[in-house]
Amino acid sequence: xxxxxxxxxxxxxxxxxxxxxxxxxxxxxxxxxDESKGRVVRKRYYQINTYKTxxxxxxxxxxxIKEINELLKGGYYIxxxxxxxxxxxxxxxELVIHSIKKAFDLILQIEKETVRKKSYQKGESxxxxxxxxxxxxxxxxQLTRDDLVRYGxxxxxxxxxxxxxxxxxxxxxxxxxxxxxxxxWLSVNPADG
Numbered sequence: 064x065x066x067x068x069x070x071x072x073x074x075x076x077x078x079x080x081x082x083x084x085x086x087x088x089x090x091x092x093x094x095x096x097d098e099s100k101g102r103v104v105r106k107r108y109y110q111i112n113t114y115k116t117x118x119x120x121x122x123x124x125x126x127x128i129k130e131i132n133e134l135l136k137g138g139y140y141i142x143x144x145x146x147x148x149x150x151x152x153x154x155x156x157e158l159v160i161h162s163i164k165k166a167f168d169l170i171l172q173i174e175k176e177t178v179r180k181k182s183y184q185k186g187e188s189x190x191x192x193x194x195x196x197x198x199x200x201x202x203x204x205q206l207t208r209d210d211l212v213r214y215g216x217x218x219x220x221x222x223x224x225x226x227x228x229x230x231x232x233x234x235x236x237x238x239x240x241x242x243x244x245x246x247x248w249l250s251v252n253p254a255d256g
Contacts, residue, residue, distance in 0.1 A: 071096030071140040072103050076131040078111075078124045088112055089120055091127050095135065099143035113245070118176040122169065123246065164194065166203055166248055170239050189235045192222075203243065206253045211236065 074094035081087035090107045237254035
């Protein structure tokens with residue numbers, strides 16, 4: 064039996080970027096089979112408009128497109144709810160990156176395009192030090208406020224930096240974690256407070 068025999072028709076996701084005009088509403092568009100309607104329907108997601116720069120929008124759109132296309136190629140379609148009224152199941156397109164390294168890599172990639180070279184280099188250095196310190200933990204959801212407190216102590220006691228440098232490190236990390244929270248990679252910023 065052909066594994067594609069039961070595949071429903073679909074059209075892969077793509078970015079509609081209004082020719083790069085940030086003043087217009089960009090969206091990710093794809094077509095998916097809707098079982099309750101018995102046909103392919105068009106879906107659009109506009110969440111990428113929360114990002115203000117072209118680099119951020121394109122990075123967010125690329126992640127969303129990749130996840131949607133993986134779902135579609137895996138056989139995703141909108142199923143009807145047989146127990147009651149039709150319920151539309153939309154693909155889960157939350158932008159979730161579980162790996163600490165992968166999350167920081169993407170945030171730094173965006174930073175590189177949006178801040179001065181010196182600021183980017185400082186942030187990159189802080190991230191390397193933090194990742195080395197936090198090494199036993201691999202996933203974002205494992206990070207806690209206690210980890211950031213311990214990291215601050217580590218900077219002062221082991222690396223022998225002053226309180227101003229420690230506060231700068233925590234400030235950079237807080238900014239990066241805020242970016243991760245806004246992208247739904249973290250539910251709570253561990254550097255807050």
